[in-house]
C-alpha cells in the first residue's frame with residue numbers, strides 16, 4: 218500500500234493543477250472495470266471501452282497508473298477501439314471535463330473538497346460535496362441517469378422522505394481513490410476529514426447521495442441507519458427508465474434528513490469511535506424493539 222496524505226482544501230486555494238489532478242483521478246476511476254468501465258466510446262462501432270479493454274497488453278504495474286500517465290508514456294492522444302481497431306474514439310472524460318469540475322466547485326453555494334496527495338505531490342484521490350438547490354444538483358449530478366425519470370418524481374420522493382421541501386441540499390457526489398492507495402484506513406480518513414470540514418452551522422441540512430450497492434460506502438450507510446432510500450432502483454417501472462445505466466448498474470439514491478450531524482456523530486473521531494457508535498446504535502435499536 219502506498220502512502221498518501223489526506224486533507225481538506227479550501228476552494229479558494231485550489232489552482233489549475235488541482236483541477237487537472239481531480240479530472241485525472243475521476244477519468245481513471247470511471248474508466249476501470251471495477252467501476253463503470255467507461256474510458257472511451259468508439260464512434261464507428263459504438264462499443265464502450267474500459268481501461269482494461271484498451272490497455273490489456275500492459276504490465277500490471279503500468280496499468281495501475283492513471284490513464285493520462287499511460288497515454289503520455291505510450292505517446293498517444295486518443296485510444297484505439299479494442300473491437301474494430303478504429304482510432305475514431307472519444308474519451309468519456311476528456312480534457313473538457315476540467316472546466317466542468319472547476320465550475321462545479323467554484324459556482325456552487327458551497328463546496329467541500331478533501332484531497333489525497335501522494336509522496337510525489339500528485340492528487341491520487343478525492344472526496345467532494347456541494348451545497349446547491351435540488352434543481353441544480355439534478356442537472357449536474359443526476360441528469361445522466363435520471364433524466365427520463367425526471368426532476369418532479371425525484372423532488373416528490375425527496376419531499377416525502379424529509380417531510381418538507383428543502384431550499385438547499387448537500388450533494389455528496391463522488392469519492393475516488395486510485396487503486397494503489399485503496400484501503401479501509403484511507404477511505405475512513407477521507408470520510409473523517411470530510412466530517413470535520415462540514416460546517417456546524419449546517420447541522421440539520423439534508424443530504425443526497427447515490428451509492429453503489431456493492432460498495433463499502435453503501436454498507437457503511439446501512440450500518441449508520443440514518444439514510445432513507447428513495448426507492449427508485451427498486452421500482453421496476455422507474456428502473457426501466459434509467460438512462461446510461463448498464464444491466465449490472467445497481468445503485469441506490471438516498472437522502473439523509475440531517476447529513477452534517479450524521480457525519481459528525483459517526484466520523485468526526487477515530488475508527489474505534491465509529492465502531493462504538495455502531496454498537497450503541499444496534500443496542501438502542503434492540504431496546505426499542
Ligand SMILES: [Zn+2]
Nearest residue numbers: 259262298301
Ligand atoms: Zn470500434
